Amino acid sequence: MPLQMKLSAITLDCPDPPALAAFYQQATGLAPHPKSNADFAGLDREDGLFIGFQRVADYRAPSWPDQTVPQQLHICFTVEEDLDEAEARLLELGAGKPDQQPHQDRWRVLTDPAGHPFCIVSS
Structure with a gap:
């Protein structure tokens, strides 16, 4: 029987944790973690998922x-x-858009302000 695991946290390395947390907070609406600081910031989702951002030299x-x-x-x-609307909003928030878009009609590849690639997919 496989081990039953539930994803509880994702942490991204970055140069400026509060700034990256602010980008994702605006993009997702997740609540800022009350113990966020200059070296480690986070966002909380109601179901317990935590997205963290840690400063890396x-x-x-x-x-x-x-x-x-x-x-x-x-x-x-x-x-x-709509993907076009979501993309436009994320670009306004500071996301980047790489030139290469493998399946632009189905999803978009963007980058957050620290350069991490992420995709948006239509529901």
């Missing part, structure tokens, strides 16, 4: 799709809005 952003600096983690978010 000499941080190097992933270079997707080029793997000179591997992405190491890939996060996908389902969006209720």
Whole structure:
């Protein structure tokens, strides 16, 4: 019988935890973790999932799709809005959009302000 595990946290390395937490807070509406600080910030979801952001000295952003600096983690978010609307809002918040878009009609690859690639997928 397989071990029953429930994902409880995801933590991203970054150069500025409060700034990256603010980006994801605006993008997701998750609540800021009350013990966030300059070196480690987080967001809480009602079901207990925690997204953390930890300061790393000499941080190097992933270079997707080029793997000179591997992405190491890939996060996908389902969006209720039309993909074009969701993409526009995320770009306003500071996301980037790589030129390479493998299946732009089904999902969009974006990067957060620290360079981590993530996808938005229509629900």
